[in-house]
Amino acid sequence: xxxxxxxxxxxxxxxHTDDTNSRRPSTSTRPNADASHHNRVxxxxxRIDQVTHHISPRLPSTLAKxxxxxSFKQAPHKLLVIPGPIEVxxxxxFANAHPAMSHVSPxxxxxxxDCIRMLREVLFAPNAQPVLTAGSGTLGWDHxxxxxxxxxxxxxxxxxxxxxxxxxxxxETYGAKVDQIKAPIGSKPSLDxxxxxxxxxxxxxxxxxxxxxxxxxxxxxKGLGELVKRVSPETILVLxxxxxxGSEEIRMDEWGIDVVLTATQKGLGCPPGLMVLAASKxxxxxxxxxxxxxxxxxxxxxxxxxxxxxxxxxxxxxxxxPPTNLIYALHASLTTITKGSPSLEERFQQHVxxxxxxxxxxxxxxxxxxxxxxxxxGAHGMTAVRYPQxxxxxxxxxxxxxxxxxxxxxxxKQVKDEYFRIGHMGVTVVDKQRGDIDYLLNSxxxxxxxxxxxx
Ligand SMILES: *Cc1c(COP(=O)(O)O)cnc(C)c1O
Numbered sequence: 001x002x003x004x005x006x007x008x009x010x011x012x013x014x015x016h017t018d019d020t021n022s023r024r025p026s027t028s029t030r031p032n033a034d035a036s037h038h039n040r041v042x043x044x045x046x047r048i049d050q051v052t053h054h055i056s057p058r059l060p061s062t063l064a065k066x067x068x069x070x071s072f073k074q075a076p077h078k079l080l081v082i083p084g085p086i087e088v089x090x091x092x093x094f095a096n097a098h099p100a101m102s103h104v105s106p107x108x109x110x111x112x113x114d115c116i117r118m119l120r121e122v123l124f125a126p127n128a129q130p131v132l133t134a135g136s137g138t139l140g141w142d143h144x145x146x147x148x149x150x151x152x153x154x155x156x157x158x159x160x161x162x163x164x165x166x167x168x169x170x171x172e173t174y175g176a177k178v179d180q181i182k183a184p185i186g187s188k189p190s191l192d193x194x195x196x197x198x199x200x201x202x203x204x205x206x207x208x209x210x211x212x213x214x215x216x217x218x219x220x221x222k223g224l225g226e227l228v229k230r231v232s233p234e235t236i237l238v239l240x241x242x243x244x245x246g247s248e249e250i251r252m253d254e255w256g257i258d259v260v261l262t263a264t265q266k267g268l269g270c271p272p273g274l275m276v277l278a279a280s281k282x283x284x285x286x287x288x289x290x291x292x293x294x295x296x297x298x299x300x301x302x303x304x305x306x307x308x309x310x311x312x313x314x315x316x317x318x319x320x321x322p323p324t325n326l327i328y329a330l331h332a333s334l335t336t337i338t339k340g341s342p343s344l345e346e347r348f349q350q351h352v353x354x355x356x357x358x359x360x361x362x363x364x365x366x367x368x369x370x371x372x373x374x375x376x377x378g379a380h381g382m383t384a385v386r387y388p389q390x391x392x393x394x395x396x397x398x399x400x401x402x403x404x405x406x407x408x409x410x411x412x413k414q415v416k417d418e419y420f421r422i423g424h425m426g427v428t429v430v431d432k433q434r435g436d437i438d439y440l441l442n443s444x445x446x447x448x449x450x451x452x453x454x455x
Pocket of ligand 1: 084136137138139163209210211212213240241242243263
């Protein structure tokens with residue numbers, strides 16, 4: 001593990017302060033030409049090693065990977081602390097640089113199969129059916145709309161911000177009849193409100209946003225699972241986990257969650273490009289009982305479920321090409337999450353501890369959060385912070401960029417100019433050697449002072 005730790009090299013504080021080109025646009029990840037050149041040489045060297053190992057028929061590919069990742073170090077870059085995409089560990093980025101592979105080759109098929117198996121571990125869902133396809137988190141909504149619901153069926157959307165609006169919009173696009181319970185900004189529909197709605201009408205599907213990335217509010221997944229089991233056990237409970245899988249505890253089986261949908265670029269710590277979903281036996285049964293075929297071509301489970309089963313069985317199958325390199329990246333990340341240090345449970349605890357630290361820091365500075373009670377109702381992988389009086393986005397965010405920190409602006413339509421969002425997920429949280437959180441918090445304090453704010 002210590003070798004892996006050493007190889008995980010994030011943007012260290014020194015690299016940020018030494019950055020002489022900090023006025024470049026935030027997309028720049030190459031602070032100076034020298035570093036960039038050295039890095040390219042290093043990358044080329046490890047790439048040659050990797051290719052050499054790769055074509056050696058006797059060397060197991062995992063061994064080749066271990067040998068070469070130790071020397072790969074990504075270029076110095078601005079610290080990306082938005083609520084996704086997040087910082088990607090060196091070994092994951094390196095895995096993404098895998099040589100081109102056939103998506104049906106005997107070397108690739110078990111890698112895909114492992115991703116399916118490890119995803120079940122992350123979600124505590126030994127009986128769920130994962131589905132992984134090219135796409136992003138949004139495509140998970142299409143999967144729910146096209147496979148679990150039939151046109152004209154009723155869905156209840158719990159709306160705790162921007163992503164609730166969008167999920168509802170997506171379901172309606174496929175012909176579902178959608179009711180919503182909308183919470184005021186910074187809170188979520190209460191279990192009582194949900195119970196009352198379920199008592200009034202039978203819903204085929206109930207969806208909620210586990211972490212609404214526009215407000216930083218965390219929903220009570222366990223409580224909703226218990227509620228549905230108690231008052232409407234036929235209802236299929238869908239958790240939008242795009243901003244929570246990997247950073248929040250989700251016990252799909254035990255809590256009675258039927259669909260979890262996510263993407264690779266948030267708590268799973270990979271580059272964007274994969275939709276990741278898991279469906280319970282109950283959700284699959286609902287799909288199998290359909291009387292009309294799924295009303296999507298690319299998102300149809302009729303096409304994808306046989307492919308997923310084939311990859312897991314070690315045979316492989318084709319409907320549409322998976323992003324093979326991303327599957328390698330996901331494999332590296334899921335291996336760290338399920339088998340590395342910290343353990344999965346410790347990973348969740350560390351996200352809670354870091355979140356508490358960020359939220360305490362924000363309060364001590366005299367700043368408010370969007371979540372009504374940040375430490376109680378707030379997500380553990382992000383924090384939404386209101387600007388203090390007299391400070392605007394244009395005062396603060398460029399000052400952070402000048403310190404090589406990229407946070408996110410507001411997203412909720414009604415208040416988007418009033419707050420900013422900090423992501424604290426993945427390697428930024430669990431790899432303490434990177435020093436990301438210290439650097440982030442110090443920089444926020446300094447930038448606020450530069451913007452004229454006095455706590
Ligand atoms: C980011 C996000 C999405 C959308 O995911 P994409 O990968 O951008 O398509 C959906 N829901 C939530 C809660 C998110 O945070």
